Amino acid sequence: MKIMVMEEIMSCNEELAEANRADFAAGRITVVNVMASPGAGKTSLIMELLGRLSGELPFSVIEGDIASAIDAEKIEAMGIPVIQINTGGGCHLDANMIKEAVTELHPKDDSILFIENVGNLICPSTFDLGETIRLVIASVPEGHDKPYKYISMFEAADVIILSKTDLLPYVRFDKENFVKGIRALNQKAPLFEVSCTTGEGLEKVAEWLKEIARVNKLKVRR
Numbered sequence: 482m483k484i485m486v487m488e489e490i491m492s493c494n495e496e497l498a499e500a501n502r503a504d505f506a507a508g509r510i511t512v513v514n515v516m517a518s519p520g521a522g523k524t525s526l527i528m529e530l531l532g533r534l535s536g537e538l539p540f541s542v543i544e545g546d547i548a549s550a551i552d553a554e555k556i557e558a559m560g561i562p563v564i565q566i567n568t569g570g571g572c573h574l575d576a577n578m579i580k581e582a583v584t585e586l587h588p589k590d591d592s593i594l595f596i597e598n599v600g601n602l603i604c605p606s607t608f609d610l611g612e613t614i615r616l617v618i619a620s621v622p623e624g625h626d627k628p629y630k631y632i633s634m635f636e637a638a639d640v641i642i643l644s645k646t647d648l649l650p651y652v653r654f655d656k657e658n659f660v661k662g663i664r665a666l667n668q669k670a671p672l673f674e675v676s677c678t679t680g681e682g683l684e685k686v687a688e689w690l691k692e693i694a695r696v697n698k699l700k701v702r703r
């Protein structure tokens with residue numbers, strides 16, 4: 482019975498995700514689902530990218546957390562349209578939550594929508610939201626073993642960020658082993674090394690994202 486219930490939940494989510502994807506495509510909206518452990522730097526990365534691409538593209542943000550609106554308030558202070566989703570204990574966002582949030586947020590056509598998922602390297606990987614890009618962050622302090630422990634998350638990623646690289650001299654992090662684990666699961670996803678403290682690598686990520694948005698809009702027009 483539990484298996485049947487789970488199958489029904491997943492099937493319903495997939496249908497809603499496809500409906501979301503169609504709506505996003507109609508508005509030529511590039512949707513980035515940002516996933517990582519708590520404290521890996523999801524909000525910091527989003528804010529840095531917003532700052533670097535400000536004036537070039539319109540943005541909006543959906544913030545997902547179990548509780549509080551701390552991160553949404555940071556985004557709002559930048560003048561970016563944002564809406565908070567509190568799951569009340571749920572470990573991930575789902576397609577219906579996104580549908581309801583987008584109805585209220587009204588992201589602009591030809592824009593980028595960031596979705597900051599709940600901090601978790603397990604559940605978010607199995608719930609499609611209708612996104613264009615799955616961006617996964619792993620931070621140096623977490624250790625180099627994350628790709629070996631959380632296979633589905635890194636396997637499904639469209640882009641992978643190694644964050645907090647300014648801490649490499651101070652943390653026992655085997656970068657070669659980390660990259661080996663990533664590439665054993667995912668040969669295609671670009672891997673960027675960034676530090677939101679020093680600014681390292683952030684311009685490269687911003688340029689990559691801008692190109693993804695450009696290509697996405699061209700595909701839709703065709």
